[in-house]
Amino acid sequence: xxxxPPVILCGVLALLAAIAATVVYFPAAQQxxxxxxxxxxxxxxxxxxxxxxxxxxxxxxxxxAIRAFDWDMGSERIAQAGDYVGDEPIQLGSQxxxxxxxxxxGEHPDDWHIAHFINPRFTRPSSIMPPFAWLGEERIRRxxxxxxxxxxxxxxxxxxxxxxxxxxxxxxxxAGVEENVAWLTEQVPEGWRHIPNPYPTSAASLQRGQxxxxxxxxxxxxxxxxxxxxxxxxxxxxxxxxxVLKGRAIxxxxxxxxxxxxxxxxxxxxxxxxxxxxxxxEVGDYVARHFINQSDANEEPRGIDASWEP
Amino acid sequence: MKAAEAAIVHADxxxxxxxxxxxxWFALATSFGMLAAGYLIAPDFLANVEYIHFGRVRxxxxxxxxxxxxxxxLLAAAFYFVPRLLRTPLFSESLGVFSACFWNAALAAGLxxxxxxxxxxxxxxxxxxxxxxxxxxAFGLVIANLLLTVRRRTEPxxxxxxxxxxxxxxxxxxxxxxxNVVWKPDTGAxxxxxxxxxxxxxxxxxxxxxxxxxxxxxxxxxxxxxTRSPLYSHTLSLLGFWSLIVVYTHIGTxxxxxxxxxxxxxxxxxxxxxxxxxxVMVFLINIWYTVKGKLGEIxxxxxxxxxxxxxxxxxxxxxxxxxxxxxxxxxxxxxNNWVVGHAHIGVLGFAGVTALGGLYFILPRITGRPLFxxxxxxxxxxxxxxxxxxxxxxxxVVGLIQxxxxxxxxxxxxxxxxxxxxxxxxxxxxxxxxxxxYLGLYNVLxxxxxxxxxxxxx
Numbered sequence: 001x002x003x004x005p006p007v008i009l010c011g012v013l014a015l016l017a018a019i020a021a022t023v024v025y026f027p028a029a030q031q032x033x034x035x036x037x038x039x040x041x042x043x044x045x046x047x048x049x050x051x052x053x054x055x056x057x058x059x060x061x062x063x064x065a066i067r068a069f070d071w072d073m074g075s076e077r078i079a080q081a082g083d084y085v086g087d088e089p090i091q092l093g094s095q096x097x098x099x100x101x102x103x104x105x106g107e108h109p110d111d112w113h114i115a116h117f118i119n120p121r122f123t124r125p126s127s128i129m130p131p132f133a134w135l136g137e138e139r140i141r142r143x144x145x146x147x148x149x150x151x152x153x154x155x156x157x158x159x160x161x162x163x164x165x166x167x168x169x170x171x172x173x174x175a176g177v178e179e180n181v182a183w184l185t186e187q188v189p190e191g192w193r194h195i196p197n198p199y200p201t202s203a204a205s206l207q208r209g210q211x212x213x214x215x216x217x218x219x220x221x222x223x224x225x226x227x228x229x230x231x232x233x234x235x236x237x238x239x240x241x242x243x244v245l246k247g248r249a250i251x252x253x254x255x256x257x258x259x260x261x262x263x264x265x266x267x268x269x270x271x272x273x274x275x276x277x278x279x280x281x282e283v284g285d286y287v288a289r290h291f292i293n294q295s296d297a298n299e300e301p302r303g304i305d306a307s308w309e310p
Numbered sequence: 311m312k313a314a315e316a317a318i319v320h321a322d323x324x325x326x327x328x329x330x331x332x333x334x335w336f337a338l339a340t341s342f343g344m345l346a347a348g349y350l351i352a353p354d355f356l357a358n359v360e361y362i363h364f365g366r367v368r369x370x371x372x373x374x375x376x377x378x379x380x381x382x383x384l385l386a387a388a389f390y391f392v393p394r395l396l397r398t399p400l401f402s403e404s405l406g407v408f409s410a411c412f413w414n415a416a417l418a419a420g421l422x423x424x425x426x427x428x429x430x431x432x433x434x435x436x437x438x439x440x441x442x443x444x445x446x447x448a449f450g451l452v453i454a455n456l457l458l459t460v461r462r463r464t465e466p467x468x469x470x471x472x473x474x475x476x477x478x479x480x481x482x483x484x485x486x487x488x489x490n491v492v493w494k495p496d497t498g499a500x501x502x503x504x505x506x507x508x509x510x511x512x513x514x515x516x517x518x519x520x521x522x523x524x525x526x527x528x529x530x531x532x533x534x535x536x537t538r539s540p541l542y543s544h545t546l547s548l549l550g551f552w553s554l555i556v557v558y559t560h561i562g563t564x565x566x567x568x569x570x571x572x573x574x575x576x577x578x579x580x581x582x583x584x585x586x587x588x589x590v591m592v593f594l595i596n597i598w599y600t601v602k603g604k605l606g607e608i609x610x611x612x613x614x615x616x617x618x619x620x621x622x623x624x625x626x627x628x629x630x631x632x633x634x635x636x637x638x639x640x641x642x643x644x645x646n647n648w649v650v651g652h653a654h655i656g657v658l659g660f661a662g663v664t665a666l667g668g669l670y671f672i673l674p675r676i677t678g679r680p681l682f683x684x685x686x687x688x689x690x691x692x693x694x695x696x697x698x699x700x701x702x703x704x705x706x707v708v709g710l711i712q713x714x715x716x717x718x719x720x721x722x723x724x725x726x727x728x729x730x731x732x733x734x735x736x737x738x739x740x741x742x743x744x745x746x747x748y749l750g751l752y753n754v755l756x757x758x759x760x761x762x763x764x765x766x767x768x
Contacts, residue, residue: 057365
């Protein structure tokens, strides 16, 4: 084969044209543009927030595509082509230095996001996301609107739920400690309220509990459990002060349930994905021993002793 | 040497300009990379400095490496070997120097745009629309100069390095315009899933149709000369060239195997990703047989030493790449630092090291005197070699930790404290590469403009 300039140039350009037609043009031409059931258009404010998301490279750390084998945030819904029909550009992403955000809308109330943008470690102590306080109040507000729209109609339903329970939790908080504790207790299903922590406290379990507290809880509830962590100024109702709970019938079961499930409407997230059963019991017992100064660990009724107990 | 050829005077001003461009941007791009690596281990470091915030400095790093360091470095070698292989002076040295200046201005404008918050938010296609047009124009100037040189050649046969250089710039001018969606200035993007398909078609071809062919062209030129050996096989050159163009162009969708794109397209990308062993092994067989038994000669020429090392990384990055395209492997390797490691082996280990080799091969031949310091070049070789090999190991390990943890149901948040020490290691290894980049800049500057003895020659 004699490689002359026309052979090279025409050859490579013809190949490029044919291949681009096959692997770029055909898929685009055949694309099904039917929106999925969760699709809706974004509002002007959400679009403005999306501009901030694009300009500041959020996509380098946050994907927006849930896979069939994911467990983390958003894994209730596997991504479908119809979810993206309004995205220009699409922000699927190539790396997860932070969690996938395709269903981030409504996972947290707005105040959690504000504190998190000011400094991500305020709400997530082990986060390695850089702070975004420099965006200023207005841009943080718009960015929050975009993040709260991720998941579209599913996000809207979650946001409605957040708004409803936010009002309820604010009412409870403003009614005073007595009423607030009563309200928080009422939200826990009856059975759970009467379950004491079934496992005995040990020096080792308290150390593990402390470690979990430092990785997950300290940003809001603070190093001495008084609810005055660095996130506190941005969060309302403010983080719970554990030190006033002594003698208020806070069982191990209540602590476990609230840590596992979170309290929708407040900044208290669920930890069922992050923490396995043992970790939840132990961080709950750490809070009970150190901050409430009253633990029901290992009290009756506790059932048959666990096989590992000494 | 024929009398007519001896009479040709190569001014090489274009090659010098691109060499300087490459050395300068290597230092800058690596500095951007260090900033980004710093944020990953200490996110409050330089917190709230808007213009170098992680999400802005990371694309600045990537674009500066691709279009500032590697491409101009390989083009410097191309502007050296194209006139010589064609036995004619370059069409226009003035146009060449202008194209290098224009190239720098276009890239600097694009990076300034990203830094100021005008990123278009598409990985590998971040530069704002106006900068895209400038970059395409810069490619146009380079293409014109190279093709017009081909037209006035006195050597009828085109050597394989010419094929690769011409194909790389011509094809990339097209894919750049296509991938950056230049007909839509406001977003620079398509809508929905087709945007992702186009983006990765383009993004992968920055490597497949720009860096790889340019680097292979340099290897095909440097290694036979350094070892004074004829090329092993013309037939393999042909097979390697055409199979590279055909196979590489198909595989971008392997970045999207876990997203809702058409299954037939995923299948094509997987099959062709595995088929990448054909162009890669054909090239490697050809070039390794060419230099067989001549490692002494390669070792003697620092330029050839870099280029030969580049071919070894080419082997690794492509075997790894073919493997990573398999869906079962990708369940673990996708979305984490494994891919970052892969990208660094490819762009720095193969293409970047080859570009450095091209620079050190041509600099003494352009200036007519030895490199300012062979020792510094050797030191840079080892700094980059240790740095990039360490990167490959560390990032692969982190990737496996992340991928396995996620696959087994651990949340991402839980893995962050586990991977922190590896980010520290990665930054430490990056310091070696950073030191290598600045030593290289010093060496190139001294070799070109301020040689030993103090007399300034330009």
